[in-house]
């Protein structure tokens with residue numbers, strides 16, 4: 001027992017020590033002198049460090065970039081989702097359709113609502129919501145659809161929005177991966193009713209490690225969101241004060257407060273929170289927007305080289321964006337046509353010092369959703385792709401040219417090895433867990 005424990009500890013240490021030739025990457029974004037200068041400016045400027053002009057500038061620039069009327073910054077992509085989902089005004093008994101192939105933050109807030117969630121299966125070529133699977137899940141109670149542009153590959157929004165308009169439900173785009181993507185000449189973040197972004201450390205641009213944004217075109221939502229992130233109540237206020245209430249004094253800085261101190265509140269929807277993005281984060285975010293074109297190009301260049309290799313092998317295929325669209329390559333994803341090959345490829349790359357990821361475990365099989373009755377078999381394509389076929393390779397603009405060259409060669413050699421000797425021994429590894 002004690003000896004076993006010792007061996008496990010030693011293995012743990014070895015795995016911790018392990019350094020990859022091509023690591024997944026400690027950061028997703030490129031930061032350099034311009035970001036440092038933006039912070040130095042802020043330190044030397046005699047301005048507030050919260051609720052200042054830098055946040056306004058960042059939001060205006062972001063809205064313009066996305067082509068959305070409003071951009072409301074918050075402290076993370078998760079908070080952006082929580083607040084954006086509040087705008088959907090979900091009522092008990094409503095149904096919400098959601099993608100199972102995303103990071104858990106997309107759908108987690110729904111656990112706090114008394115709604116029925118239907119996970120919609122995905123397109124195996126993109127890992128995005130499959131519009132043809134979507135139609136069958138729509139009922140008269142369908143209130144909203146939550147989707148993600150997986151890895152930065154735009155979802156088929158034309159078909160999806162046509163269904164949403166025909167059946168009168170709202171659509172939320174989780175654009176955490178999609179900054180820098182293009183969908184038939186338009187930008188994710190302005191393709192549906194409301195959208196959320198993340199500027200967390202791993203994402204294509206960052207606001208110093210944590211941060212998020214919500215975009216929408218509805219002015220009433222923008223106002224509600226602004227209240228919610230500023231510790232103000234999201235309430236319906238009567239347009240006139242009841243006669244028994246003395247009108248409070250209104251000072252210029254009292255953007256919203258005056259009316260809620262009266263009795264003229266018809267309904268409180270949600271209490272607020274403080275999700276104010278700091279001026280330091282906003283200053284860096286604004287600078288990062290200036291890099292977006294270059295970092296997107298750098299990601300696409302690496303992806304292009306990986307695609308070339310993948311396309312040489314008939315048992316492999318790359319994830320590809322819809323026609324007339326551009327992928328942002330937050331994640332580079334490719335597919336093997338069966339599990340044995342996928343698993344062997346993961347191990348062959350790992351042995352060569354390339355760090356592989358499998359993102360994301362199907363949401364409906366996480367404990368919180370199983371507990372609500374969701375089960376294996378609900379989304380067969382999403383399950384097959386994660387358990388058997390897909391893998392994510394490093395695709396990061398911070399990789400050195402020599403690392404990209406190594407990655408391309410390692411992929412080619414690994415695939416050639418699988419092609420030539422399909423009986424490559426499969427070693428048990430903690431990298432791939434395929435229990436069902």
Ligand SMILES: *Cc1c(COP(=O)(O)O)cnc(C)c1O
Nearest residue numbers: 076077078103105106176198200
């Ligand atoms: C990162 C991410 C989020 C959450 O963003 P945070 O800023 O980390 O809270 C939500 N959805 C997806 C798809 C993500 O990748």
